[in-house]
Amino acid sequence: MKYIDFKKFTDEQGAQTIYLFEGEDAYFRGKGEELLKTRYVQETTLDFAAFDGTALKGDGIKELVDAWNSFPFISEKRMVRVTEFYPTEKEYEQYLKPLFENPPQGGMLVIVNGAKPKTGSAALAKKPNVTHVDCGKADEETIEKWIRITCKREGVFADGVTCAKISAYCVQDMSRIAGEIEKLLCYCQAKGLDKLTDETVDLLVYPDAEYKMYELANTIYRKNLGAYMKIANDLMTKGYNELSLLSSLASYFRTLYETSLIKGGDKEVAAALGIKEYAAKKKREEAAKFGDKLLSIYDAVYSAISDSKCGKITFPSAWKTVTTRLFFGN
Numbered sequence: 001m002k003y004i005d006f007k008k009f010t011d012e013q014g015a016q017t018i019y020l021f022e023g024e025d026a027y028f029r030g031k032g033e034e035l036l037k038t039r040y041v042q043e044t045t046l047d048f049a050a051f052d053g054t055a056l057k058g059d060g061i062k063e064l065v066d067a068w069n070s071f072p073f074i075s076e077k078r079m080v081r082v083t084e085f086y087p088t089e090k091e092y093e094q095y096l097k098p099l100f101e102n103p104p105q106g107g108m109l110v111i112v113n114g115a116k117p118k119t120g121s122a123a124l125a126k127k128p129n130v131t132h133v134d135c136g137k138a139d140e141e142t143i144e145k146w147i148r149i150t151c152k153r154e155g156v157f158a159d160g161v162t163c164a165k166i167s168a169y170c171v172q173d174m175s176r177i178a179g180e181i182e183k184l185l186c187y188c189q190a191k192g193l194d195k196l197t198d199e200t201v202d203l204l205v206y207p208d209a210e211y212k213m214y215e216l217a218n219t220i221y222r223k224n225l226g227a228y229m230k231i232a233n234d235l236m237t238k239g240y241n242e243l244s245l246l247s248s249l250a251s252y253f254r255t256l257y258e259t260s261l262i263k264g265g266d267k268e269v270a271a272a273l274g275i276k277e278y279a280a281k282k283k284r285e286e287a288a289k290f291g292d293k294l295l296s297i298y299d300a301v302y303s304a305i306s307d308s309k310c311g312k313i314t315f316p317s318a319w320k321t322v323t324t325r326l327f328f329g330n
Contacts, residue, residue, distance in 0.1 A: 003135050004149070009131075017105070018129050021101055021112045021135050022111075022136075023136035024135070024137055025135050025174055028141070029112050040108060041077060046074060047075035047079065048081070049081070049094075051085075053084045055109075062097040068080045069104050070165075072106075079107075082111055088250065089121075089122045092122040100128050124220050131226040144163035146176065147181060155193060162196055162197060162198055162201060165201050168186075170211075171208045171211050212231060215286070217256075220297070225323075228323070242316050243315045253294060256294050257298050259284055266281045305318065
């Protein structure tokens with residue numbers, strides 16, 4: 001199941017014996033473990049044990065098995081957590097299979113893996129009695145659903161547009177989104193509001209710098225000089241100067257240009273640039289909008305940076321030169 005369905009599943013189905021949280025989103029993995037520990041382990045000193053899976057090889061796995069096979073002292077469950085655990089199929093058969101097929105009812109094994117399963121490792125997600133929770137990087141739809149559900153639980157309505165704005169402002173970073181939602185809900189409760197609006201989001205959530213660069217680039221695409229100047233001035237009040245703005249724009253358009261040159265789809269772009277597939281998808285969409293203008297835009301910004309660093313022009317003049325070239329073609 002996707003992480004977003006995990007809490008509802010736990011509410012309805014109760015405690016399971018084996019959980020596998022698997023995927024690159026550390027926020028989801030951490031919150032899943034936290035929910036189980038809070039709900040089923042009343043005394044962590046006695047009824048919680050943690051292991052580093054990278055250190056468990058061969059007979060070392062017996063230590064994990066023994067801990068899992070112990071009865072809880074005070075808590076409803078004795079929880080044993082192991083991180084980055086990738087036993088081979090042979091190790092599974094020799095040490096783990098009996099307990100996976102007949103898990104101890106008082107024990108709860110929680111496996112938390114951030115990396116992809118290693119070549120030759122056992123397919124834990126397919127083993128008996130395993131509740132597999134997909135903690136992969138969430139897409140826009142999943143994030144917006146999570147925001148909507150989280151707000152609803154606190155009696156606050158948030159529509160799709162507002163949820164999308166929060167997601168975009170935080171560039172789909174779940175850790176930051178969670179913190180911003182907590183802040184927004186506290187504000188709504190303090191003000192007696194039962195609806196989260198765009199105005200409240202704009203008041204309390206400052207867009208990530210990467211999102212501001214995305215907005216700035218889109219004003220260039222739309223030839224909207226007024227919006228361009230407004231965003232630039234806003235960034236300058238947040239610590240940017242002309243050089244840092246130019247450098248950020250150059251980096252942004254260089255990445256778009258490199259994206260346009262890569263053959264293949266999102267997966268290939270992600271691998272080449274060392275980014276997530278979702279980010280690659282967004283980069284490809286942006287690059288397609290600018291088309292063959294990408295190189296000339298990057299060249300204009302880079303040339304201005306070079307001239308200013310060489311002392312030919314000042315940084316403010318470089319910024320004005322770039323603005324003129326981008327919007328008036330001179």
